[in-house]
Amino acid sequence: MESRNVTVIGLQWGDEGKGKIVDALARLSKYVVRFCGGANAGHTINVAGEKYALHLIPSGILHPDVRNVVGNGVVFDPQAALGEIDELRPRGVAIGPENLFISQSANVVMPYHKLADSLSESLLGGGKIGTTGRGIGPCYADKASRSTAIRVGELTKGDTLGAKIRKIVELKNKMFVSVYGADPLDPDAIVEQYIGFARRLTPMICDTGSMLRAGIEAGEPILFEGAQGSMLDVDHGTYPFVTSSSVSACGVASGAGVPPSAVGRVVGVIKSYTSRVGAGPFPTEQDNETGHYLREQGEEYGTTTGRARRCGWFDAFAVRYTADLSGVDKLALSSLDVLTGLKEVKICTAYRVGGKMVEQFNPDLMPSAQCIYETLPGWTEQITTSRSFGELPSQARAYVNRLEELLARPVGFISVGPERNECIVHNMQIEGVGQ
Ligand code: GDP
Numbered sequence: 479m480e481s482r483n484v485t486v487i488g489l490q491w492g493d494e495g496k497g498k499i500v501d502a503l504a505r506l507s508k509y510v511v512r513f514c515g516g517a518n519a520g521h522t523i524n525v526a527g528e529k530y531a532l533h534l535i536p537s538g539i540l541h542p543d544v545r546n547v548v549g550n551g552v553v554f555d556p557q558a559a560l561g562e563i564d565e566l567r568p569r570g571v572a573i574g575p576e577n578l579f580i581s582q583s584a585n586v587v588m589p590y591h592k593l594a595d596s597l598s599e600s601l602l603g604g605g606k607i608g609t610t611g612r613g614i615g616p617c618y619a620d621k622a623s624r625s626t627a628i629r630v631g632e633l634t635k636g637d638t639l640g641a642k643i644r645k646i647v648e649l650k651n652k653m654f655v656s657v658y659g660a661d662p663l664d665p666d667a668i669v670e671q672y673i674g675f676a677r678r679l680t681p682m683i684c685d686t687g688s689m690l691r692a693g694i695e696a697g698e699p700i701l702f703e704g705a706q707g708s709m710l711d712v713d714h715g716t717y718p719f720v721t722s723s724s725v726s727a728c729g730v731a732s733g734a735g736v737p738p739s740a741v742g743r744v745v746g747v748i749k750s751y752t753s754r755v756g757a758g759p760f761p762t763e764q765d766n767e768t769g770h771y772l773r774e775q776g777e778e779y780g781t782t783t784g785r786a787r788r789c790g791w792f793d794a795f796a797v798r799y800t801a802d803l804s805g806v807d808k809l810a811l812s813s814l815d816v817l818t819g820l821k822e823v824k825i826c827t828a829y830r831v832g833g834k835m836v837e838q839f840n841p842d843l844m845p846s847a848q849c850i851y852e853t854l855p856g857w858t859e860q861i862t863t864s865r866s867f868g869e870l871p872s873q874a875r876a877y878v879n880r881l882e883e884l885l886a887r888p889v890g891f892i893s894v895g896p897e898r899n900e901c902i903v904h905n906m907q908i909e910g911v912g913q
C-alpha cells in the first residue's frame with residue numbers, strides 16, 4: 479500500500495509558511511513530527527484572528543487528535559518548550575502526555591549553549607552568521623563531541639543529572655572566562671533550574687522512534703514537519719551561513735528514527751518571493767523600494783527574533799536545486815497576495831558567474847552570481863478572498879504556471895493570506911485535502 483505519510487519542508491531560507499501548511503495537513507495525520515532544528519524555528523498559524531507562534535511545539539498541536547512528536551534530531555530547549563506550553567494552555571490548547579511526545583534521544587539545549595552562541599557571534603563581528611541566539615550551533619557541536627552532551631532521557635535520571643550538569647558547567651566556565659573573558663555561569667542555579675524542568679517534562683519523554691515505527695507498521699499516517707529552509711541545510715545550503723542540522727527531506731529518517739521509505743510524499747513550501755534572516759549570500763535580494771514593499775506587505779519580521787527579514791525576488795534556479803535535492807512531489811506556494819500591487823514581478827531563472835552562464839546550480843556560486851531574470855506582468859486585484867485558481871487574476875495564474883514550469887512540479891496549494899482558511903487547494907491530490 480502506498481504510504482500516506484507526508485513530509486513538509488521549506489525550499490528557501492526558512493519562513494516560507496510551513497506552519498500554515500502543516501496545520502492544514504495535520505488533520506489527516508496521526509502524528510506531526512519535528513525532526514530537525516530547535517527553538518530557532520518560528521512557525522505561525524492564524525486561526526480566527528488568533529495568532530500562534532510555535533518554536534518547539536509541532537504545528538499539529540491545534541488538532542486535538544494529533545500526536546505531536548519532538549524527534550531525536552531536534553535540539554530541545556526545556557525552558558523554551560515549557561514557556562510555549564504555559565502560553566498555549568491558557569489559550570485553550572491542550573498539551574500533555576496524551577499529545578506531546580519528546581524523544582529521549584534528543585539533545586538538551588543548556589544556558590551555556592546560548593551564552594556560547596552569543597559570545598561567538600559578538601567575537602566574529604562583521605563575519606558573524608546572524609544566528610537566532612538560541613544556542614543551536616553549540617548544542618549540535620556538543621552532540622557531535624559527545625562527552626559534554628546531555629540528552630533528554632537524562633532529565634529523567636534525578637540521581638545523576640545534577641552531578642553531570644555541574645561537571646559540564648564547570649568545564650564550560652573555564653572556556654568562558656579564559657577565552658572570552660566572560661563571567662562564569664552559576665552551576666547550582668542551572669542544576670536547580672533543570673531539575674525543575676525535568677520534573678514537569680518527564681511524563682512526556684519517551685522512545686519516539688519506536689512509537690513512530692509501530693505507527694508505520696500499523697499504517698497510521700505521519701506528517702514530518704520541516705524547520706528552517708533547505709538553503710540553510712548544514713550540508714547542502716549556503717555554508718557557513720546555514721543552521722546546524724539536516725533540514726531537507728534527507729534529514730527526516732535520521733532525525734525522526736524512521737526508515738527512509740517512511741518519508742512519503744514530499745511537499746516543498748515556497749514563498750512567492752524570497753526572504754532571508756541573518757547573514758549570507760542572497761543573489762535576488764532587493765535592497766531597494768521593491769524589497770521594502772515586500773517586507774511591509776508581507777510583514778517580514780522574524781517570528782523568533784523580530785528581526786527585519788531581507789527580501790527579494792523568487793530564485794527559481796536555487797529552488798529547482800532544493801526541490802530536486804529533497805525529491806519534492808508537490809509545491810505549496812505561500813504569500814501570493816503579497817505580490818499584489820507590483821507593476822511587474824521577476825523570477826530569477828539562471829546565474830551568470832564571471833561572464834559565463836552557470837550550467838549546474840551550486841550554493842557556493844551564490845556570492846558571485848549575477849541573476850538572469852524573467853519579467854512577468856503584475857496585478858492590482860486583492861486576492862485574499864480567492865478560493866479557486868480560476869478566481870485569481872490571469873497575471874497571478876501566469877506567475878504560478880511559470881513557477882510550475884521552471885520547478886518542474888505542480889503547485890498543489892496556494893496560500894493567499896495568513897489565516898487558516900485563506901488558501902486555494904489547486905492540485906494537491908492528497909486524500910482529504912480540499913474536500
Ligand atoms: P514558517 O517558519 O515557514 O512556518 O513561516 P513563518 O511563520 O516564520 O513566516 C511566515 C509568515 O507569513 C507568518 O507571519 C505567516 O502568518 C505569514 N503567512 C503565511 N502564509 C501567508 C500568506 O499566504 N499571505 C500572507 N500575507 N502571509 C502569510
Ligand code: IMO
Pocket residue numbers: 488491492493494518519520521607608609610611612613614615704705706707710719720721722755756757781
Ligand atoms: P523557520 O523554521 C529563518 C537562520 C538564522 C541564521 C542561521 C543560523 O521559522 O523557517 P541558528 O540560530 O539556526 O544557528 O542560525 O539560520 N535561521 C532561520 N531563518 N527561519 C528559520 O526557521 C530559521 N532558523 C534559523 O537567521 O541566519
Ligand code: MG
Pocket residue numbers: 492493494519520521522781
Ligand atoms: Mg519561521
